[in-house]
Amino acid sequence: MEFNGTQTIAAPRHVVWRCLNDPAVLQECVPGCESFVAESDDEFKAVVVASVGPVKARFKGNLVLSERIELGGYRIVGQGEGGIAGFGKMTATVTLADTGDDALSTLLTYVAVAEVGGKLAQIGSRLVSSVANKLADGFFKRLNATVVASAK
Amino acid sequence: MYETRYIRPATLADAVAFLGEHADARPLSGGMTLIPTLKQRLAAPSHLVDLSHLSELRGIALKDGVLRVGAATTHAEIAASAEIAGAIPALAGLAALIADPQVRNRGTLGGSVANNDPAADYPAAVLALDATIITHARRIDADAFFVDTFETALAEDELIIAIEFRLPRRAGYMKYRHPASGYAVVGVFVAEHAGGVRVAVTGAGASVFRWHEAEAALHENGNASALDGLSMDPSRLPDDANASDRYRAHLVQTFTRRAVQALTPGVAGHNFA
16 A cells, blocks of 8 residues: 655755754654664664554554665655554655755655554554555654754 | 453543543543454553543533534434434434444444544534534534544543534435445535535545535535536545545545435424524
8 A cells, every 4th residue: 555745844955854864853753752762873763652543552663764865865664563453564765856946945755655464454454544644644744843943 | 451440420520530630541432443442452541431421411402503412422312313303314314324233322423523533424414514513621613623534623631522513404414335344435414504515525535524626516506417527536535455546536426416416404493594
């Protein structure tokens, strides 16, 4: 299941790129993030409480950045194991471009693929696409707000 | 199921106070979504605070062109209410189409609306009828209430006590029921008010939404022919293993047309608009 979205961010591309690679910003953008520890420049361990509708489960997992193209984008993979709840994995390819003539704002485009397994998939199959979409949209909206705040 | 404690507060004020003091407590109404979730161990609230016996959340009353329905009213009570069938027949009809008899006898209006499942039926009625959600703290317009999948304007410990429906001139609800769950694959509620027509679609998107193009067309001409040539853009709709975006768009068009054909006024004396 693939879905995509865009965010127009009121900050120049180099600022957006710096934020995309800043662990503190990433932690800020993961909804329900309880802990976030850098394993290396590209890999982070996280504990996330996912709260969607009636479901509230704690996931342990990691966030991995790869295929970096300086100022152009990267691939971000987040996956988590929620014990009895099952597991979830989201892969997003992020691309940055200037918008307008003045290059003062940036167009972020993402194409994401979500996978779930275990009980979540079993009972939530009709909801997976809208929930995954909401989580990805939430992540990039928060990124947008965080970048704009840090650029001020 | 994880261990939890069952609490039955005597008053609404007690319920609000308890939820305010216990961050991991959850309000329980009919429990038709929450209890199966707990049985699957997908949530572990410290307490379940049962709202279903609170007198403040009960009652059906029609006054000055407004139908007020208590949040703890079950789907079966709404389906069987002569008062609702007289005032807004489409609302009583909608309640009779929800899930199965077991769910209709336990599930409640307030519970369904607070949960905001993207395929639930009531959100379409609440949005199309331009209803007002009354909580213990404030009044919220339907247009500002439904935010996203399972997300509403309610604060964490805010409880719905009633919903007030403005009586429409005519209203109709048509739904393509999922054959297994009874959830709306697509459900469309059309309501004709003095000021214009509102078309609310459930099941087809991340959350209930209004189809403004259809509203504008129906405002000009209240017949189903107003929808001729009007199509829903599939790119706005989810595309997944359950249904493709084009199939969903087609269902929205078809069921909007059927809802318009099914528009029914309330009986004389109830029809204030």
